[in-house]
Amino acid sequence: MSPIPRPHAAPLLALVLLAACAPPQTVSREAHGPEATPPLAEHLDDGTCQARDLRPAIYEHVMGEVQVVQAEIAEDGTVIRPPIYRKAPVPRLVRERAEITFEAPCPEDMTPEFISSVQRALAARGYFSGNVSGRMDAPTSAAVRRYQSERGLESAQLSLETARALGLVAVELPES
Numbered sequence: 001m002s003p004i005p006r007p008h009a010a011p012l013l014a015l016v017l018l019a020a021c022a023p024p025q026t027v028s029r030e031a032h033g034p035e036a037t038p039p040l041a042e043h044l045d046d047g048t049c050q051a052r053d054l055r056p057a058i059y060e061h062v063m064g065e066v067q068v069v070q071a072e073i074a075e076d077g078t079v080i081r082p083p084i085y086r087k088a089p090v091p092r093l094v095r096e097r098a099e100i101t102f103e104a105p106c107p108e109d110m111t112p113e114f115i116s117s118v119q120r121a122l123a124a125r126g127y128f129s130g131n132v133s134g135r136m137d138a139p140t141s142a143a144v145r146r147y148q149s150e151r152g153l154e155s156a157q158l159s160l161e162t163a164r165a166l167g168l169v170a171v172e173l174p175e176s
Helices: 009-021 112-124 138-149 160-165
Strands: 049-055 058-069 079-081 084-095 098-103
Touching (some): 098 160, 112 138, 138 160
Antiparallel strands (some): 049 098, 058 084
């Protein structure tokens, strides 16, 4: 039996091959413009600044039962055939998604000099190994996240508490 001739197969194959050779496209927040990137911190009425971040939900897979065949039920409500289940991994919610807020350095304080100091302070503690650039780039954000996560704040946005712990912001002493 010979294959059925397909007159449009060659151009379609060429199109698929060209698409496969194209460089992959990456999508980032910056690609969507400044309105897609939330501000690092917003000013509050008391003169401080507050950052917001999303804490993602965490799921784990546990063994459970998944229905593979639905029950067959007669019009009078009697079960003609019960449902059929099989064991399979099913997701279980460990922690719900939440929005977290915390005190943060104000945007005008996040100068290249300040960010360079953050990078050097994190490098001195073994959390940052990139080049000191003065920009809050991906390696810097990842280092901030690692440092803060170990201290109970799961965010890549720098908190004021972290800046104080790194010795970059003055610590307010109680009046005596």
